Amino acid sequence: MELYKRIKARREKLGMSQEELATKLGYKSRSTINKIEMGKNDITQSKIIAFANALQTTPSYLMGLDEHETEIYTDDKFPNPNITEDYTTFPVIGDIAKGYNHIAIESWDGDKVDIPNSYLKGHIPKDFFVLCIKGDSMYPQYQDGDKVLILRQSTVNYSGDVGAVIYNDEISTLKKIEFVEDEDWLRLVPVNPNVPPILIAGEELKHCRIMGVPKLLIREM
Template identity: 35%
Template sequence: MKNNREIVDQIILLAKQQGLSLSELARRVGMAKSAVSSYFNKTREFPLNRLTAFASALNVSPEELLGIDLYPQNVYPLSHQTTKIPILGAIACGAPIDAVENVDEYITVHSGTLPKGNLFYLVAKGDSMYPTIPDGAYVLIREQSEVEDGEIAAVLLENDTQATLKRIKKEADIVLLLPDNSSYDPIIITKDTPVRIIGKAVQFFSNL
């Protein structure tokens, strides 16, 4: 079982993997952003009575945050607890690439780890989102047309023919599509170069 600091580290890791901003996490658990920040900075002790709320916000079980293994040797009950998620193709983590929308294959995952909503996987190509998202990672996208500042989104641009995965930053009348890799430049979007957000990156996994 994890200690208090290890639980916080697990929460931070899960939030990062899911592209979840501090503001969004605070909203989901019904707490002030400053309070959640103090837990992350370890200036205040994490309240275990809020464990269930944080687990729900991160789409995991309280037992997972505590490090309690309910299913030894990765054995899970199969009945009604797996979901097939389609892989819709590739998305650029670098220069935009032609959008791919055909279903290549499906990935079967444990349903308890999934957020709500219409979900699909895209395969990251390139390293502009490294180290957050590595090249070749399978990125789980929840379909939605808006994301908060700082969240990672799958974006269609150039008349819905090119797709890219970037962090969103809104400033006045422009939108910045920001890479996490400093070797890449942001993409600047104005009213003359509209984009369409197709979903929010919520999780990813990659093969060794």
């Protein structure tokens, strides 16, 4: 199945409209998505990664290199956020290492955190998830044990922005993400100068995806 057909099939399977997909990818209108799904517009490799993130699958699947339709987000096995008039209670899902060797297994041990609804800035609760930080590579900006409210999106807002990312299809980390538009590489950069950055390029990009960007830091004093 061609790339454009897999994009359309995956979008429809998720019950996502062309308008919703366009918004997730930063396109101004659904017409761009429509042209891509009809095979009229080509997309760059970096955009294929963004499409995979938005459609909750892998670039390899969309490109036909992997026939297994991998599902990325499986939040249905966790409690849904509990919404009240003033705040939303989120489950703290697993943890995300600030180093490079943490396997991204989503788990829940019962930990929860209350987020005032005003902090959601008009988004719905399902647009977010909460992760716990382990390690010191982003110290002092983020510290071990911090909880971070992550807004789901498939790209960071600009080069150097902090994002939650999974690479090698299983290792999760929180890092500054540096890139140049339309070039096939990105660099994961820690705040702590004692921890080296890591370059992801070429074939490795097919196994890398951005989960979202941090919007709120919760720290116990």
